[in-house]
Amino acid sequence: MTFKRYQIYKYNSSGKFVAIERISDKKLVILDLNDKLSKITKMRFQNHIKSNSRYKTDYLLEVEEETKINDNIIEYNAKYLRVIKQNDILLYKWSKTKTLEELPIGAYLHFTNEEKYWAGEEKGNFTKNIIASIILVIFIALSINYGWGMILFCLPALLMIDWNYKTWRKDKKADINKLKELLEYKQSLIQNKTDNLNKVKSSFEKQLENYNTWKSLNPKKFEYAVATWLNKQGYDLKVTQYFADGGIDLVGNDKNKNPTIVQVKKYTKNVGVAVIREMIGIRQNHPDNPNTIVVSLIGFTSGAKELANMENIVLINIKDEIYES
Numbered sequence: 001m002t003f004k005r006y007q008i009y010k011y012n013s014s015g016k017f018v019a020i021e022r023i024s025d026k027k028l029v030i031l032d033l034n035d036k037l038s039k040i041t042k043m044r045f046q047n048h049i050k051s052n053s054r055y056k057t058d059y060l061l062e063v064e065e066e067t068k069i070n071d072n073i074i075e076y077n078a079k080y081l082r083v084i085k086q087n088d089i090l091l092y093k094w095s096k097t098k099t100l101e102e103l104p105i106g107a108y109l110h111f112t113n114e115e116k117y118w119a120g121e122e123k124g125n126f127t128k129n130i131i132a133s134i135i136l137v138i139f140i141a142l143s144i145n146y147g148w149g150m151i152l153f154c155l156p157a158l159l160m161i162d163w164n165y166k167t168w169r170k171d172k173k174a175d176i177n178k179l180k181e182l183l184e185y186k187q188s189l190i191q192n193k194t195d196n197l198n199k200v201k202s203s204f205e206k207q208l209e210n211y212n213t214w215k216s217l218n219p220k221k222f223e224y225a226v227a228t229w230l231n232k233q234g235y236d237l238k239v240t241q242y243f244a245d246g247g248i249d250l251v252g253n254d255k256n257k258n259p260t261i262v263q264v265k266k267y268t269k270n271v272g273v274a275v276i277r278e279m280i281g282i283r284q285n286h287p288d289n290p291n292t293i294v295v296s297l298i299g300f301t302s303g304a305k306e307l308a309n310m311e312n313i314v315l316i317n318i319k320d321e322i323y324e325s
Contacts, residue, residue, distance in 0.1 A: 001064035001079065003110035006031065008061050008083065009054040019061040020049065029076060031061065037083040041220075043076070058086045062106060077240060081108050094118045100185045107189035111182070119174035119182055205232060211322045214297060222266040223249045226295050226318075230262075237262060247282045251290075259290035271296040273303040280311050 006019035017033040019040075028049060032042035037059060062081040087093065088104045094114045103118065111119075207213045208229055217225055227237050227250050237252035237260065250262035263279055265271045275294060283292045293314045294300075300308070300315050308315050 001066050001077075003081075003108070003112075004063055004065050006061040006063065008033065008037070008057045008059040010057050011054050013053070017057070017059075018054070019063075023065075023067050023076060029078070031063075031078060033061070033083075037061075040078065040080050043078070045076075059083050060086060060089075062108075064108070064110075082106060089114050091117050096120065100182065105182070105185060105189065107186065107193045109183070109186060109190070111179070115182060116174050116179075119178035120172060121174035122172040201228065204228060209322070211319060214318055214322065217266070219264075219266045222297070223264045226250065226262070226264050229318075235260070247278050254291055259288040260293065261286065261290045262293040262295060264295045266297045268298065270299045270301045271304055272301045273307050276304050276307045276311070276313060279313060280307075283313075 004021065006021040008017055008019050010017055017035070017037060019031040019033060021029055023029045026047055028046050030044045030046060030049070031040045032044070033039070034041050061083055064079040064081060066075075066077045068075040084104060084106075089112070091114055094103060094117050096118055098118070103115075105115065106112065204225075205228060208225055214222070214225065223239050227239050230237055230250070234255035235252065236257075237250040240248055240251045247263055248261045249264040250260075252260055254260045261279075261282065263275065263282075265275060271294065279292050279294055283290065291314070292312075293316060294304075294308065295316045295318065297318050299317045299319065305315060307313075
C-alpha cells in the first residue's frame with residue numbers, strides 16, 4: 001500500500017465533496033466523501049472531468065492506495081486515513097523545536113515529508129549554488145574587463161547570487177533518534193485509535209446478535225456488519241467497496257488462510273440464481289481461484305441453492321444464522 005494525498009474539491013451544484021487523483025494515463029479515480037469528510041462513501045472512475053464543475057478546497061485526503069492494471073482492468077483499493085488542511089503541511093509550521101504533541105502527526109506508519117523535515121531532513125541546493133558560483137565568476141571577469149559599472153548594471157542578479165551563496169547547504173539526513181521518537185509516537189496514536197475502534201466494534205458486535213439490527217442497516221453498513229460477524233468467527237476479511245472488479249464486497253482469507261471472496265446482498269427477498277452465476281464468473285477470472293461466499297439477509301431461491309451446491313459456493317443466510325445461534 002502506498003501513502004498518497006488527494007486534493008479535495010467541492011461540486012458547485014450539489015455541494016458534495018470529492019477527492020480526485022489520476023491513477024493512470026487515461027483514468028481518474030473520484031472518491032466521494034461524506035459532508036463531515038470523515039469517510040469515503042463511493043468510488044468512481046472517469047476519463048476526464050469538467051474543471052468548471054467544481055472548485056478546490058483547502059483540504060487534502062490522506063489514503064493508503066493500491067492500484068493494479070492488468071489487461072486494461074483496474075483493480076484499485078483506497079483506505080481512508082484522515083483529512084488535513086493544506087497549511088498543515090507547510091514546512092515553516094514544522095519547527096524542529098516543537099514537540100510531537102504540538103504537531104498534526106498522522107496515526108499511520110508512513111513518514112511524510114514534513115515529519116521527516118521535523119526530524120532534520122533537508123534537501124540541499126548544492127547544484128544550484130555551483131551554477132550561481134560560476135555565474136558570479138563570470139560577472140567578476142566581465143567587471144574586470146568592462147569596468148566596475150557592470151556590477152551596478154547587474155546588481156539585482158549579484159544580490160540573488162550572494163543570497164544563494166550564503167544559504168549554501170548539502171542534503172541533510174534526518175536524525176535517527178528523532179525518527180525513532182516519531183515512530184514511537186505514531187505507534188501510540190495508532191494504538192489509541194485501535195483501542196477506540198475496538199470499543200465501538202465490541203458494542204456493534206453485541207448489537208448484531210439481534211436480527212432487528214441487521215434489518216435496520218443500509219446496504220453499505222450491512223457489508224461492514226457481515227465482515228465483522230465473519231471475522232469474529234475466524235475469517236480475515238475486509239470491505240472492498242473501492243475495488244473496480246465488480247461483485248466482490250469482501251476479500252481476504254477464511255479460517256484456514258485460504259483466499260476468499262464474498263458478495264453481500266441485503267435484499268428484502270430471496271437472492272436468485274443470477275447472483276450465483278455472477279460469482280462463478282468472477283471466481284473464474286480471479287487469479288487465486290478463491291473460496292466463494294454469498295451472504296443474504298433473508299435467504300436464497302431453490303435455483304440459487306442448487307447451482308451454488310454444484311459450483312461449491314457457500315451460501316450464508318443471516319436470518320437463519322442469527323435465529324439458530
